[in-house]
Amino acid sequence: MATIGTFTKTGDGFTGTVSTLTLDAKVQVRPTDKTSDKAPAYRIFSGRAEIGAAWKKTSNEGREYLSVKLDDPSLPAPILANLFEMEGGEYELIWSRQNRSRNGD
Numbered sequence: 001m002a003t004i005g006t007f008t009k010t011g012d013g014f015t016g017t018v019s020t021l022t023l024d025a026k027v028q029v030r031p032t033d034k035t036s037d038k039a040p041a042y043r044i045f046s047g048r049a050e051i052g053a054a055w056k057k058t059s060n061e062g063r064e065y066l067s068v069k070l071d072d073p074s075l076p077a078p079i080l081a082n083l084f085e086m087e088g089g090e091y092e093l094i095w096s097r098q099n100r101s102r103n104g105d
Contacts, residue, residue, distance in 0.1 A: 004081060005093030013042065014083070014091060022074055029054060029066075029083075044070065054083065068093060 007016030007029070014029040025046040032043050040053035052070035059065060066083040081095040 001094050001096040003092045004079070004095045005083075007083065007091040007093065009089070009091065016091070016093070018070065018093060020079070020095075022076075023070075023072065023079075025051070027051065042066065044068070052079075057082075 004020050005016055005018040005027075007014040010028075012031050016027060016029075018025050018027055028045045029042045030045065032040060034041060041056045042054040043050055044052035044054060049072075051072050052068060054066040054068045057065055057067045063084070065085075068081045068083055069078050070081070071078040079095060080098065081093050083091050083093050085091050
């Protein structure tokens with residue numbers, strides 16, 4: 001697991017930065033007007049460009065978090081991560097590589 005972003009709560013959204021080897025951006029996470037259960041609860045912007053979306057989730061331990069998908073033409077593949085509230089009221093965007101079976105499936 002790696003922390004690739006830090007955020008603070010601002011009103012009903014979040015502001016912060018995302019930093020990876022190919023991406024270093026100030027971003028805003030803004031709530032959406034959900035039109036269905038599968039629609040994202042938030043859209044993610046860097047400046048005026050929309051670079052992702054987030055869905056509200058609850059862990060098995062009852063901890064609420066956001067499941068985040070970031071995508072940009074400069075990325076070789078979308079980044080999947082989770083935004084968790086940490087002690088002290090800050091939020092961290094945590095990325096972990098998806099598990100793959102040993103057979104490459």
